[in-house]
Amino acid sequence: MYKQTPAERLVTLTCCLLSRPSLGLSKNELFQAVTAYAQAGSDAAREKMFDRDKSAIREAGFILEVIGNDGFDDTDSARYRIQHSSFSWPEDFELTPQMLQLLEIAGKAWNSQMMGDAARSGIMRLRSLGLIPMSTDLAMLSPRLLAQHPAFAPLANSISMNQMARFNYRKADLSEQIREVSPKKLRQLAGEWVLLADENGQIKNFLLRRIVSSVSELPDSATVVSLAAIDQAEAELLIHVENQVAKIEIAPDTEAFWHFNPGPELIVDLNYMDEALLAEDLMEYGSDLVVLEPTSLAKRISESLLRVVELHA
Amino acid sequence: MPKQELDADELFNLALSIVGIVLRDGSMQVTELANHFDVSERAIEKAVKVIANSEDIANYETHFEVQDWLLEEGEVSFTPGRSNLTRPPVLSQRQAVALGTGLEYLSSLPGFENNTDLETLRRKLIHSVTPVQVESNFSKNTELDLLRDAIRSGVSISCEYRNQKGETSMRQIDPLRIDFLGKRHYLRGWCRQNLEVRSFRLDRMIKLTATGEAISQDALAAEISENVYGEANQQIEVQVIAKPEAAEIFWNFPTSQRPELITGEYHGTIRIGNLASLGRHITRYGGQVRVIAPKEARLAVFGFAQSALLGIQKPENED
Numbered sequence: 001m002y003k004q005t006p007a008e009r010l011v012t013l014t015c016c017l018l019s020r021p022s023l024g025l026s027k028n029e030l031f032q033a034v035t036a037y038a039q040a041g042s043d044a045a046r047e048k049m050f051d052r053d054k055s056a057i058r059e060a061g062f063i064l065e066v067i068g069n070d071g072f073d074d075t076d077s078a079r080y081r082i083q084h085s086s087f088s089w090p091e092d093f094e095l096t097p098q099m100l101q102l103l104e105i106a107g108k109a110w111n112s113q114m115m116g117d118a119a120r121s122g123i124m125r126l127r128s129l130g131l132i133p134m135s136t137d138l139a140m141l142s143p144r145l146l147a148q149h150p151a152f153a154p155l156a157n158s159i160s161m162n163q164m165a166r167f168n169y170r171k172a173d174l175s176e177q178i179r180e181v182s183p184k185k186l187r188q189l190a191g192e193w194v195l196l197a198d199e200n201g202q203i204k205n206f207l208l209r210r211i212v213s214s215v216s217e218l219p220d221s222a223t224v225v226s227l228a229a230i231d232q233a234e235a236e237l238l239i240h241v242e243n244q245v246a247k248i249e250i251a252p253d254t255e256a257f258w259h260f261n262p263g264p265e266l267i268v269d270l271n272y273m274d275e276a277l278l279a280e281d282l283m284e285y286g287s288d289l290v291v292l293e294p295t296s297l298a299k300r301i302s303e304s305l306l307r308v309v310e311l312h313a
Numbered sequence: 314m315p316k317q318e319l320d321a322d323e324l325f326n327l328a329l330s331i332v333g334i335v336l337r338d339g340s341m342q343v344t345e346l347a348n349h350f351d352v353s354e355r356a357i358e359k360a361v362k363v364i365a366n367s368e369d370i371a372n373y374e375t376h377f378e379v380q381d382w383l384l385e386e387g388e389v390s391f392t393p394g395r396s397n398l399t400r401p402p403v404l405s406q407r408q409a410v411a412l413g414t415g416l417e418y419l420s421s422l423p424g425f426e427n428n429t430d431l432e433t434l435r436r437k438l439i440h441s442v443t444p445v446q447v448e449s450n451f452s453k454n455t456e457l458d459l460l461r462d463a464i465r466s467g468v469s470i471s472c473e474y475r476n477q478k479g480e481t482s483m484r485q486i487d488p489l490r491i492d493f494l495g496k497r498h499y500l501r502g503w504c505r506q507n508l509e510v511r512s513f514r515l516d517r518m519i520k521l522t523a524t525g526e527a528i529s530q531d532a533l534a535a536e537i538s539e540n541v542y543g544e545a546n547q548q549i550e551v552q553v554i555a556k557p558e559a560a561e562i563f564w565n566f567p568t569s570q571r572p573e574l575i576t577g578e579y580h581g582t583i584r585i586g587n588l589a590s591l592g593r594h595i596t597r598y599g600g601q602v603r604v605i606a607p608k609e610a611r612l613a614v615f616g617f618a619q620s621a622l623l624g625i626q627k628p629e630n631e632d
Contacts, residue, residue: 093438125404310600
């Protein structure tokens with residue numbers, strides 16, 4: 001007996017669902033129409049396969065509706081159909097060779113990281129819009145988006161789905177708490193990914209690298225925050241960065257000297273968002289530099305270096 | 314190299330994409346589709362068979378009429394049959410977030426500013442609001458412009474370069490590509506001194522000039538590895554343990570396998586080319602990353618951190 005592959009099952013299910021755009025099909029009708037379901041060894045196996053396929057179809061971008069049973073899924077009277085808006089590509093849009101190249105670069109920026117597959121499959125789908133040659137004007141540029149933190153994808157998803165999220169957050173002082181937030185935006189500032197989120201009516205910034213658990217999406221919808229409130233929070237962070245200034249003395253003809261390019265007095269002022277992160281950046285230069293101000297930063301670096309020495313003695 | 318094996322979801326996506334382009338533009342060669350979608354010819358053939366085998370067995374309806382004999386001759390040709398599927402769906406949420414984030418990132422980089430195509434893509438194609446913003450504070454735009462011009466014109470450049478061991482030398486480089494990598498930017502180019510493709514950090518290059526001399530044949534024939542930090546075959550394996558806040562250490566170096574989470578810490582091995590720069594890479598985490606073995610690697614970190622500590626503790630009346 002011919003056994004359908006999972007990909008064949010998905011295409012067949014999609015085509016069956018599209019064959020009844022208004023009425024939709026019941027689960028039983030689908031179980032009779034799709035070869036793999038009809039041949040399933042048990043009801044449980046069939047149900048499991050169907051559940052997996054519904055998720056795959058939704059993840060592929062189809063809007064799968066459940067009708068005729070007050071929207072409740074998975075009952076015998078429920079009917080399934082694919083919404084026509086699943087195919088609503090912009091009318092006045094035409095992909096050009098230059099755009100295709102930009103999309104390729106944007107997709108490759110993920111490299112093999114967590115969203116790389118999604119970017120590649122998105123480009124594949126966009127290429128179905130026509131046999132367009134790709135421009136090579138920007139071929140000499142190869143940007144790599146470094147967003148490998150496992151929290152990135154679930155948070156991006158929570159923002160897009162407007163859902164609350166929960167995670168464990170460990171502050172620089174090592175205190176750890178469970179945080180339940182309404183994620184609003186992911187930003188990369190000075191090379192660090194920062195989540196802007198509403199927590200109990202207050203907009204706060206969370207460094208992704210200090211999220212020390214997996215991120216779970218909560219069933220509750222995210223709280224509504226106005227764009228003005230987000231703008232204000234961003235502006236406040238900028239003011240915070242402007243007000244945080246460290247004074248650093250750089251040793252001449254060192255890597256730090258090349259990097260920071262200080263004036264003849266060999267002193268640079270650096271603005272920073274987070275003292276612990278600045279300490280990391282500065283410790284990389286070892287004895288090439290000395291922190292003059294603030295003393296808290298100098299003390300932090302000194303203690304951290306001592307810890308490294310003790311750990312490797 | 315195009316991907317050879319696709320999983321079920323990828324094959325489903327490819328099948329949807331082939332349906333879209335073939336029903337829009339007519340029959341096509343397998344080779345043409347393989348090039349277009351950047352997959353192997355075998356993957357195209359498998360996807361076409363997926364399309365061909367789609368049928369409603371309850372109503373005896375074939376969804377697509379695929380010309381099997383043409384496929385055997387390397388041509389993909391089919392008509393819709395009883396299917397209403399004529400094009401793929403719009404980008405999924407995940408695809409839109411991935412591409413939208415990538416485009417947002419590009420728009421923050423030098424070389425992509427005021428790009429009208431980029432703006433159009435962000436406005437029209439990425440239908441969901443991409444909640445991502447990337448800010449770039451790149452300060453070497455003049456050097457970058459010079460490098461881009463040199464790559465476009467195919468001429469070599471010269472500069473003073475300080476390598477990761479702290480050694481400074483004059484270099485003549487045939488520039489090939491510019492890699493933006495997080496906070497750092499690299500020139501990938503054929504080094505005429507070392508006769509191989511190397512990565513040069515832009516913030517370690519000074520007195521950059523275009524020589525006017527055409528880039529070498531060696532450079533033209535050279536392949537650029539995707540891995541800017543080094544190759545997975547680098548010789549020294551260093552065993553490290555990192556707290557979750559410093560797990561990025563495993564992303565910044567080639568690794569032989571994924572790190573393992575054991576009692577709240579990541580245990581794994583990174584590969585490095587030499588020990589000279591290990592101290593700085595480990596020390597920056599202030600004890601959140603510790604080297605377990607080999608002993609020489611532990612000593613390298615100890616030496617770097619101790620020297621930095623002594624630098625801080627220098628006497629105030631030093632002459």
